[in-house]
Amino acid sequence: xxxxxxxxxxxxxxxxxxxxxxxxxxxxxxxxxxxxxxxxxxxxxxxxxxxxxxxxxxxxxxxxxxxxxxxxxxxxxxxxxxxxxxxxxxxxxxxxxxxxxxxxxxxxxxxxxxxxxxxxxxxxxxxxxxxxxxxxxxxxxxxxxxxxxxxxxxxxxxxxxxxxxxxxxxxxxxxxxxxxxxxxx
Numbered sequence: 662x663x664x665x666x667x668x669x670x671x672x673x674x675x676x677x678x679x680x681x682x683x684x685x686x687x688x689x690x691x692x693x694x695x696x697x698x699x700x701x702x703x704x705x706x707x708x709x710x711x712x713x714x715x716x717x718x719x720x721x722x723x724x725x726x727x728x729x730x731x732x733x734x735x736x737x738x739x740x741x742x743x744x745x746x747x748x749x750x751x752x753x754x755x756x757x758x759x760x761x762x763x764x765x766x767x768x769x770x771x772x773x774x775x776x777x778x779x780x781x782x783x784x785x786x787x788x789x790x791x792x793x794x795x796x797x798x799x800x801x802x803x804x805x806x807x808x809x810x811x812x813x814x815x816x817x818x819x820x821x822x823x824x825x826x827x828x829x830x831x832x833x834x835x836x837x838x839x840x841x842x843x844x845x846x
Contacts, residue, residue: 667845676830680846684815684826687743691750691811696804698751699758703803704792706759707766708774720763723756728814736822745822750814757810758803765799766792 671677702720705712728749735749769792777787793800819828827846834842 664841664844667842671845680826680830684819687746687815687826688812691747691815692808694747694751695754695758695807695811699755699803699807700762703759703762704766706763720756720759728753728817732818732821735818741822741824746815746818749818750811753814754807754810758807761799761803761806765796769795
């Protein structure tokens, strides 16, 4: 009951909106970066055999690196502020996005792409008219993973490197031995 009343107080006082808004902003930036990096790598690995052979070990290695380790490393490299959470999140989450996009693009009918090339269709138009519509289920799955993981990783990195945000408030209240308030955050 004490934790619930503290959560209510944090919300009513307006402090929650400031810190949740900051965390959501970093989550959005991280999500966009993750989708750009992971989507580009996934498409390249799905359409190009060399990219697939080159990128597979890095994707597998990226899947095994814990987000906490990336959070600590990003804090040491970028210091406190908004850069470390975004960079650490993009690095931690892009392999999950890339593998979903890669498998979605790889499952496309190669006849569509070959026919497009035979009719001298531009690469941009092939992506826009053939690859993206046919890989849409995998793209939506990648977006869902990217958004869910971005929120979690940003909050964890804010514990290490945040100067505001939900993760920062959790760590701040924990260090002040206000455990109920930490749970409320």
